[in-house]
Amino acid sequence: MKQLFVHCVRNVTQSALLENGRLTEFSVERSEGTSLVGNLYIGRVVNVLPGMQAAFVDIGLPKNAFLYVDDVLHPHLDRQPKTKPSIADLLKPGDQRVVQIMKEPLGGKGARVTTHYSLPGRCLVYMPHADYVGVSKKIEQEQERARLKQLADELREPGEGLILRTNAEGEPRESLAEDLAALRRVWRDIAKRGDREEAPAALHRDFGLVQRTVRDVFTPEIEELVVDNPKAYEEARAYLRQTAPTLEGRVRLHADGAPIFERFGIKQQIDKAFxxxxxxxxxxxxxxxxxxxxxxxxxxxxxxxxxxxxxxxxxxxxxxxxxxxxxxxxxxxxxxxxxxxxxxxxxxxxxxxxxxxxxxxxxxxxxxxxxxxxxxxxxxxxxxxxxxxxxxxxxxxxxxxxxxxxxxxxx
Structure with a gap:
């Protein structure tokens, strides 16, 4: 039995996944410091360091972001040159590039960014320039993997890349097409803003923790999603209503008075695990x-x-x-x-x-x-x-x- 819990208090949101009553996954996010991974920016190249095969890019954060040469080349390995070029041949100080954060600033280091853009949906990940199709390894049946790969090849346009997520298993063509169409619309908006904005500027921010949890964690295997905040409860139901209507009825509002993490024994497990x-x-x-x-x-x-x-x-x-x-x-x-x-x-x-x-x-x-x-x-x-x-x-x-x-x- 799998259960997912979302706890919202003041400026902190926490999510917890229980499998047969045992805590297996836990996330926490402060509202004033939401996750940066997945966000896209129009940045300006500040320094190019051939000795490190990297460049530093100003994206508007306190520390400049780090862009490695592999993250500038084509996402598909077969489309990359056999001899890796110098980063100085690809970028110059003052260049403007759309980049996406793949690793948050940690310690004294700035964020790591890439030009291999990816936008996750509930059933698939859209990569506008990747030019390949991948299927989640967690989908093990070869017949289903072949079906999904064929559908992806039929749905994608030349040059586009798609990764079929675990949630895609068993989904009909219509669901995958809707997910893809929504992600294409997001990318077109990002591209338009990137053309008109002056660097550094934010172009797109990924979902907050509640919607990310519903999108990435709440699978058909999970029997219920319990939320203790009315606003977050409505957000979760609204997202599922659009992307997975069959799961909307599994969302429940916790309102019996006792703190949700104490009521279900989650707090005690967190205290022991850390x-x-x-x-x-x-x-x-x-x-x-x-x-x-x-x-x-x-x-x-x-x-x-x-x-x-x-x-x-x-x-x-x-x-x-x-x-x-x-x-x-x-x-x-x-x-x-x-x-x-x-x-x-x-x-x-x-x-x-x-x-x-x-x-x-x-x-x-x-x-x-x-x-x-x-x-x-x-x-x-x-x-x-x-x-x-x-x-x-x-x-x-x-x-x-x-x-x-x-x-x-x-x-």
Whole structure:
């Protein structure tokens, strides 16, 4: 059973996805600092750095955006030159370009932008210049994949690119055509504004958290969407009325008085999931240490002593830890490099089964995540795409006294 909850309080909106009562996905957004990923701007090239194969672009934010050469070339790899040109041959200071944010400003870095534009709808992603068709890997039936690819090829115009999202599975041609037509209208408006606006200027902003959650997360597999704010409730129903009328009846307004996250046990799960030490049901535990670009996770048996032998105890703890780590990476929205120090196992078969368990659970993650493999020191390396500040940054500020070291100095 899957349930989706949206909690709105003052200037903060939070969404939570429960699977069989267990929290698996959580997002938070402040109204004064809404997400920038997906927004499009007309920007002006400020600096071109051939040594870095990149340019800095003024899009009106406090820090200039970073545009890498690969994000200037054609989106389709087959249409790119075999020898990569210098960024100086493609851009000059003063040039104006429409760019889209693909990674928010993080730390002291500006946003990363691209000219590979993409506009997500409920059933598909529209890429005006990509010239290819893709189908979500989560749609596994080959017959359905072939049907959707054929429909996309029939619907798209020369040069356009489409990605069929998971929500496209089983949808008729008419639904896909309507979604595509709406996205084309949005792109035409962006292109017109880009021609007449003077850089830097915003051309298009993606949905806020409520509508993004309904668009990207609320699939037919989810039994209900519970919202505790009347305005957000109407927004959700209005969006579904246009894009997925069969799901509109699953939206429910929470109005029984008790705070929604406490009523459904979500707050307690959030409090436990974001601790540096996370307990496993068996008695083992995980220790998390997170920096801007690297997360280290240590697995321990704790109170779990098993019942057969040491190798079996270690193996069972690592299997349970693999499932929990995949859930928490998604829940905390961790990005960058992740290193897991599993408890040492004696057999290759056990190590392989732990990786298989991790990969099977990671497949549910909407963010690109890859298990790279074991290092020579026996650590497991994972990478997860980072586009926004992780969720913990909304709840915790760096201590002014210890500067984030978290230790008390004793003379």
């Amino acid at each position: 601790q540096p030490r996370v307990s496993l049901e068996s008695g083992g535990y995980l220790v998390w240490d997170q920096t801007e670009a690297l997360t280290v996770i240590d697995v321990n048996t704790g109170k779990y002593t098993g019942s057969v032998d040491l190798e079996e105890t270690v193996f069972r703890t690592n299997l349970e830890a693999a499932t929990e780590i995949a859930r928490l990476l998604r829940l905390r929205d961790v990005g960058g490099i992740v290193i897991v120090d599993f408890i040492d196992m004696d057999t290759d078969e056990h190590r392989q089964q732990v990786v298989q368990r991790l990969e099977a659970t990671i497949r549910r993650d909407r963010t690109k995540c890859q298990v790279v493999g074991w290092t020579r020191l026996g650590l497991l390396e994972i990478t997860r795409k980072k586009t926004r500040a992780d969720v913990m940054s909304y709840f915790y500020d760096t201590c002014a006294s210890c500067k984030g070291k978290g230790k008390i100095y004793v003379r």
